[in-house]
Amino acid sequence: MEKSGKIRLAHGSGGALMHELIEEFIVPRLANPALLGLDDAAELEDVLDDARPGDRLAFTTDSYVVQPLFFPGGDIGKLSVCGTVNDLAMKGARPAYLTLGLIIEEGLAVADLARVLDSVASTGASCGVCVVAGDTKVVERGGIGGVVINTAGVGLIPAATRVSGASAEPGDVVLISGTIGDHETAILVAREGLKLEQTIESDCAPLNGLVSAVVEAAPGVHVMRDPTRGGLGTTLNEIASRSGVGICIDESSLPVDERVRSVCEILGFDPIYMANEGKMIAVVPEKEAAAALDAMRTHSLGRNAAVIGRVIEGKGVTLRTSVGGARPVVMLEGVQLPRIC
Amino acid sequence: MCLAVPGRIIELEGDTARVDFGGVTREANVSLVPEAAVDSYVLVHAGFAIQVLNEEEAEETLSLFRQMAEAAGGRPGVGGPPPERGVAFGDPDDGRNER
């Protein structure tokens, strides 16, 4: 497509080069009927056809600036689909459509852009969503690390599903769908060149299938959240605060991959604060907890699901440590840095 | 002061050892522990092994802890504020002692 093999400023200028980039490079990789219209806006009928009285539209957006662009277990393309799909799924929505906004740094290798787009396409296909609208800009060299992506997503929430971060109630059981800290640990190892012999993979994955299974088994589920930036600790604090409750979790029940645990020990990190991109928290009424846990463990993305705690009267998040002590888990302040002390 | 993590040396050449930290393997510099050998357990800080662990002493310490655990038989301590009780799934009374 481009002899130099690199994206140039001209690719974002609106002229012939940009049209060539979109029509011959981007669109074919994301091919679907809505996109092929190439109008100023996508015309979408299906989502309206499927809607029933009481259903609501879920609408969300997120931007992705991850470095490095390609990491074990995923890349920025996969992340930009999973992140937005998961935000929709956590509200109980069936994700339907995405937009894809690309801001490309001049000089990005065309081959890298191709890889990212292919990832967007294949991740979308794997979870039943497609990109129906997009935008492409090219900016001058310096500072955005190759490419940053914004995706917005829309989906339908069935009438019977009412989940919200404010709905946790004392007595509810808190579940996590699998091991914590994988994504951020994988990124850190890749980015800081930690020279481990083993590869630690990000858990980046679309969770809409897992969510459907959980909602079907436990239709009374109160809260579903994916613990991304700030990790489990921060997300539980958000839930506790929004619901006006306390949450008590048990350290020995937290699933942590052995390699992630070792890396965190070496660097002085706490897995509770490390981001996850393929895990969900479910807060369910006690009588539905067994069914919810079972539904998670039966699903390929929930094999290591566990009950990790309880919702109680009060405020804040408390951790019962492995030796029987108790400590508060506060929101993460700033970013964890590797330490030697 | 200082974060140091135990690991087992699985290979050694000159000043560089490959150390198994339980799931992950990484290189460490062993110039500060000339007596280190393959299969030694070492404490690693900032990429350097700073000590070869004394396995007999480790075993003695562990054995002491094991004895205490058995003698205690899991009885809770008396006095002081009660720590959070276990949140074993299915126990409706858990988590009531919020601090």
Add this chain to the structure above:
Amino acid sequence: MIDLEAFRSEPAARALVSRIELLAAEPVSLMEVCGTHTVAISRFGLRSMLPPHLRLLSGPGCPVCVTPLSEIDHAIAVAREPGVVVTTFGDMMRVPGSSSSLEAERAEGADVRIVYSPLESLDVAESEPDSEVVFIGVGFETTSPTIAASVVEAKRRGIRNYSVLPFFKTVPNALDMLAALPGRALDGFICPGHASVIIGAGAYEPIARERNMPCVVVGFEPLDILAGVAMLLDQVKAVRNEGASARVENQYARAVTREGNTAAQALLADVFVECDSEWREIGVIPSSGLAFSDRYAEFDARKRIEVEAPAPAGASGCICGEIMLGLKLPTDCPLFAGRCTPRDPVGPCMVSTEGSCAAFYKYER
């Protein structure tokens, strides 16, 4: 295989807590002087298991906390020099100097890089021969041998663009000063575990003997700490009630010997010499720092790179010094949790994850 889980057994913890409750019949104050102990105590929720009249104080054991403003400002000034690449442990990034921090400088364009091992700085120096690579040498005796090794290695490899800011502190004289404080309310020291690996448990014998201060060298697993506290309380009782003499005991025998790591000590003696050193908010403690020996003077970044560090700012109201000396608690500070928070710290005890104030803010409120 050394099984970490065995050091975190709950039944054993309960047994130790029962022992501690019996031994701590009267109010007693124990001071740990190791940031890693501060973090471990908080991380495992140990304070919640111990009787309230057993006070666990946090001394000046966080190397980042005790690096004086003048040294932080110096590091920042070096970072601003064109052509300089500053390498540092992550711990130093957010510590506030008089008007900035390494993290803030990086945001402004300074080339500041976090390394896990000082040897990584050598790789940077070799691959970027036009830069001057400066490593911020902060740490206690656990860390200074690793920097000494990096300097020896640099000399061996003929690396000419690597130097170190020698802001190291050493533990024993600081402990002695604490033990000698008039009106001290300290009954015993939980001695650092990993610094002791290097200097040996014997380093504390003069303090135990001359100041009659009970000392126990303690490991970092929760059972180590509980066992160490129990041993220390035993000794405190014997010293208080039976006229016994204080001594040094070693709970961390699997890692610490009486003599310490003699290879590391020899290296330190070759590369560094003892010097007086200023501890932030505390003042100068004699023979508590390290400077380069003549043989390695060329690696002293203070001589290699001339900077004008600004005059340190005036008093901020921070009482970290008194807190680190065990004279006050974080909650005694008028700035605590108001003007001074982890997000917006005034003093070092709040910015470092191991500082007393940060630990109190997170875990004890």
